[in-house]
Amino acid sequence: MASERDRDATAPVSAASSGKEPRTARGRRTLRAILDAAAAEFGEKGFHEGSISGITRRAGVALGSFYTYFDSKDDVFRALVRDMSGQVRDHVAPGIRSAPDQLAAERAGLLHFIEFVRDHKEIYRIIDEAEFVDPESFRLHYVSTAERIQARIQAAAERGEVRDGMSEVHAWAIMGMNVFLGLRYGVWDDSITPDIVADAAADLLTNGIGPKD
Amino acid sequence: MASERDRDATAPVSAASSGKEPRTARGRRTLRAILDAAAAEFGEKGFHEGSISGITRRAGVALGSFYTYFDSKDDVFRALVRDMSGQVRDHVAPGIRSAPDQLAAERAGLLHFIEFVRDHKEIYRIIDEAEFVDPESFRLHYVSTAERIQARIQAAAERGEVRDGMSEVHAWAIMGMNVFLGLRYGVWDDSITPDIVADAAADLLTNGIGPKD
Numbered sequence: 001m002a003s004e005r006d007r008d009a010t011a012p013v014s015a016a017s018s019g020k021e022p023r024t025a026r027g028r029r030t031l032r033a034i035l036d037a038a039a040a041e042f043g044e045k046g047f048h049e050g051s052i053s054g055i056t057r058r059a060g061v062a063l064g065s066f067y068t069y070f071d072s073k074d075d076v077f078r079a080l081v082r083d084m085s086g087q088v089r090d091h092v093a094p095g096i097r098s099a100p101d102q103l104a105a106e107r108a109g110l111l112h113f114i115e116f117v118r119d120h121k122e123i124y125r126i127i128d129e130a131e132f133v134d135p136e137s138f139r140l141h142y143v144s145t146a147e148r149i150q151a152r153i154q155a156a157a158e159r160g161e162v163r164d165g166m167s168e169v170h171a172w173a174i175m176g177m178n179v180f181l182g183l184r185y186g187v188w189d190d191s192i193t194p195d196i197v198a199d200a201a202a203d204l205l206t207n208g209i210g211p212k213d
Numbered sequence: 214m215a216s217e218r219d220r221d222a223t224a225p226v227s228a229a230s231s232g233k234e235p236r237t238a239r240g241r242r243t244l245r246a247i248l249d250a251a252a253a254e255f256g257e258k259g260f261h262e263g264s265i266s267g268i269t270r271r272a273g274v275a276l277g278s279f280y281t282y283f284d285s286k287d288d289v290f291r292a293l294v295r296d297m298s299g300q301v302r303d304h305v306a307p308g309i310r311s312a313p314d315q316l317a318a319e320r321a322g323l324l325h326f327i328e329f330v331r332d333h334k335e336i337y338r339i340i341d342e343a344e345f346v347d348p349e350s351f352r353l354h355y356v357s358t359a360e361r362i363q364a365r366i367q368a369a370a371e372r373g374e375v376r377d378g379m380s381e382v383h384a385w386a387i388m389g390m391n392v393f394l395g396l397r398y399g400v401w402d403d404s405i406t407p408d409i410v411a412d413a414a415a416d417l418l419t420n421g422i423g424p425k426d
Contacts, residue, residue: 161424162423179389184359205422211376
């Protein structure tokens with residue numbers, strides 16, 4: 001987990017409440033510490049039981065620092081959902097980009113997603129709770145993820161790396177596969193090597209499960 | 214929606230709290246009315262804002278009738294999650310059983326699932342909220358659904374209707390596809406004919422998206 005967090009040592013300026021964006025690298029590091037503490041607080045206690053004082057205690061910052069960047073508990077939760085959505089995207093992107101073709105890219109995307117989830121098990125609880133606490137962020141997370149998948153498989157179809165006819169339905173199907181495999185083999189049980197899960201899913205995605213003719 | 218509810222005019226005896234199982238057909242109809250009212254109440258207001266009095270008002274039964282069958286709001290919510298899980302299973306089963314082969318069965322399962330969701334849009338909110346309110350029922354719903362899928366695709370592999378090597382990973386991948394396609398094309402937007410979604414998903418599942426050789 002430390003390695004992940006180290007890589008993301010600063011937070012995006014846009015994570016703060018409107019008008020409260022950090023202006024310095026130090027401010028962005030404090031914002032990052034608050035967001036990581038919020039992930040731990042809401043991941044452990046949920047939104048309703050989680051508190052701003054719990055977040056500042058975990059982050060080791062004063063209450064005033066919290067209000068330097070956020071207006072409310074709702075605001076930091078909303079920022080956290082978008083931040084985690086972005087962290088997933090950024091974590092899986094290099095493996096997807098460096099794969100030799102799109103089917104290998106989809107396999108790499110799932111592999112790195114499962115690895116990310118194992119290091120950030122709180123992500124499901126937080127994004128799933130957004131369905132109730134902040135439905136707009138919940139919807140945005142999935143719509144934007146599906147749009148990214150659709151764009152990359154349609155581009156791959158044009159390159160001949162996957163077959164023609166890739167649609168929004170395919171993108172949502174792939175996303176759903178990945179979300180549930182991440183829940184099952186990332187959050188609930190991490191005893192199975194992620195490569196085994198990624199291999200089986202990639203085989204399904206590449207060849208389907210129809211009988212060999 | 215009425216047609217769905219009419220088909221399920223009575224509730225399973227086991228839905229009531231322990232020791233409070235209905236003994237008569239009339240009792241099972243009252244239990245059914247309470248569960249349907251609970252689906253409407255929790256689907257609209259969520260668990261925390263939903264109330265027992267809201268449920269009995271919607272069901273048109275006295276408060277005493279509620280306590281004839283349930284001990285608490287937690288109990289009726291737990292019963293509701295298991296009831297909806299069973300309703301989905303029962304709704305998709307006939308289409309799966311009557312399909313000519315397993316790939317057609319999987320397509321029928323998704324098609325009827327999307328249709329069910331369009332008539333019971335509250336199901337996602339209720340089962341998703343169970344992750345927080347009643348984690349055991351949440352896990353049981355998905356574990357038992359995946360076990361059913363795994364059992365049927367492994368049996369189909371033995372009959373040669375799908376290829377060999379079907380595993381738990383395949384079952385979770387198929388379930389994830391269906392859950393997200395149900396959310397996207399059942400709950401969020403029901404303007405697309407379910408057959409179109411089912412066709413695209415069945416094609417993905419049967420043939421994969423690998424380039425034609």
